[in-house]
Amino acid sequence: MPAERRDLTGTVVLVTGAGAGIGAATARQLLDSGVRVVLADLDPAKAAAVAASFPAEQFLAVALDVRSPDAARQVVAEAVGRFGRLDSVVCNAGIGVFGGICDYSDDVLQAIVDTNLLGTVWAVRAAVQHFDARAAAGDAGGDVVLVASVAGLGTGGALEAVYGASKHGQVGLATSLAREVRERGIRVSTIAPAAVNTGFADGVGRTEGDPVKDGFLAPDDVAFAVVTVLEQPRRMRTALWSMWSMAEQP
Template sequence: MFEGKVAVITGASRGIGRAIALALAQRGAKVVLAARDRERLEAVRKEADTLGAQALVVPGDLRREESVEALRQHTLNAFGTVDIVVNNAGVGKYGSILDFTPADYDWIMDTNMRVSFLVTRAFLPPLLQKGTGDLVFVASVAGLKGLPQEAVYCASKFAQVGFAQALDHELRPKGIRVSVVAPGGVNTEFAWGTGRTPGDPHLNAFLRPEEVAEAVVFALSQPPHARAFLIGLRPMVEPL
């Protein structure tokens, strides 16, 4: 389905990012795996290898411009092009707004929004040069509706969704598709120690990361004349 396509996935070392990388690798894409944890990225690369896919590991803190530039250079040096960029890197914390420090705010906003901006900005020129390609943002239902105990996380995800909406206006006439996948609760390591606890039985009723990955595949699988701009998923245990 994606034979020969080059896909860059941020936050690819675990959870949703890992699932997206493997879903694309299974369908023939060459995957570029970006995150901070080299050891975990290497584990994902080995999984991609077993699927017969080419995988490139590029560790780094993508909040830093030099790390994003290194990601761009390594990708283009290895594969010569890019076709798909999945902005998936994200962090979160739950609690009353008074429980948040300015450092918490910077950590969440920089990871969720600044990384999306920097990575998109870095890879957009080759996409525009080709006049085709996909930008996917893994956002959240917290980017569509304000939720209690999630004020800063909601702010970061609302920003990400607004960024994607603006890009859709700018880039659609130039052949670039923009998609937003907005899941509810997903059973991953997300927010462990900052609002969620490992082993919490409630997580068992949440979405699986592979289910979110299939939504990304669905968006990317649309015919050239169509786009899936917003896909929302929620587990049955969560109200709308």
């Protein structure tokens, strides 16, 4: 018999970068599955708009700058304050540019690393601290899902060195973290998509409305992967899910 899917109804999931793109698609699919979703974004109004068609009691939209460890802890506290617990965190917030190593300012490259890598670290730490506190009370388990990129798997392009480095860091973080927390009932999964048709890097290496994007993955494709790994029976875990559109050559 096929493995049963876990019913996610009533569970609580934090999604970072939930105001647009993959984060918004993920939040909507989770809400459709009956999940109570904390939509965290630099712009909480955009995050709230993503969930506007769902019952107000099913979601919480909050401001989050993932580069701040204090802000990450505060968002987890807000999630617990609203819903009583946190079951999963989806670390999706990210930025990037396409260009040579010398084409952008120091501040831009620093922001990529701070957002993509350290921003993931802070959100993961805050979530794992909560999972461990729950486990001490007899309620062990939790899920950490990182939305990385195939650029973190050695297939990055020639004009995304710093972005690729930040994504390699996410993959390395997930690999070691999975070994650290598995025996505590915490699963760690990495979703690594190739190009996705979003506003990512528009104006900094990509052009809004470029028809080449029509052959990219859709945000809902990546969201499907996120929801699928969360729905797995607790006895199993997906370490890495890399995905390409049929139009792209790995």
